[in-house]
Amino acid sequence: MTITQSTPQLMPILSAGRHRNASRGACFMEYASFLAGERWSDRPACTHPLLASLARDVNDLTTDAHRGELLPLVPRVVGLNPASELYSAEVAVLAASAALPIASMERQRALAAGLISLVRRAEDDRLERIAEESLAQVPDIQRWAQRYLNEVYSARGSWTHAAEAIVHTSTVGIALACVADPESQLKDLLVAAIQAGERMTQRVGITPDRLLVDS
Structure with missing residues (x-):
């Protein structure tokens, strides 16, 4: 009788960019698709699209x-896909609020205008308060954005596209900001977005060990 032994599949290495397969490494969301047992992709169905976009940017x-410090967060996005439209607005508000105080003036203006427009459309008091607190830190930028919106801007396009633009501008703005540790701020933003999704779905955070045992 011949006894065969299977070799355990090695976990991929977290790295930047897209990868053809796990043997070549994995970005944050490719790693999530791997843990979820989905088809290899940086856009797995198990995670909310805007959260996935944020995670790809942060990665x-x-x-x-420092990228390895993000690894414990990967299991927490698996299956995290709030149905409420307000989740996209909240992720965008969190991102803009994190970037506004430290981004370049050009990005501050874009973020302030996007943030004001988004919270008007969301019509959510809590998100409006978060936005107001962030904008209060950059009063000159806030005044510019309000003039711009009142004079030359009309809200067009989908809510999703507006939120995606805010999130991407925010992450780049944080990464390029003249601050001591932008990577920690990017990680904190991703954590905040995950926690918002967990609250919205009333979901307890999943640890890597638990996910691997349950899969």
Whole structure:
């Protein structure tokens, strides 16, 4: 009788960019698709699209020296896909609020205008308060954005596209900001977005060990 033994599949290495398969490494969301047992992709169905977009940006804007610190967060996005439209608005508000105080003036203006327009459309008092607190830190930018919106801007396009633009501008703005540790701020933003999704779905955070045991 011949006894065969299977070799355990090695876990992929977290790295920047897209990868053809796990043997070549994995970005944050490719790793999530791997853990979820989905088809290999950086856009797995198990995660809310805007949260996935944020995670890809944070992964790619984090250096190799610190990217491993994101790994414990990967299992928490698996299956995290709130149905409420307000989740996209909240992720965008969180991102803009994190970037507004430290981004370049050009990005501050874009973020302030996008943030004001988004919270008007969301019509959610809590998100409006978060936005107001963030805008109060950059009063000149806030006044510019309000003039712009009142004079030359009309809200067009989908809510999703507006939120995606805010999130991407925010992550790049944080990464390029003249601050001591932008990578920690990017990680904190991703954590805040995950926690918002967990609250919205009333879901307890999943640890890597638990996910691997349950899969």
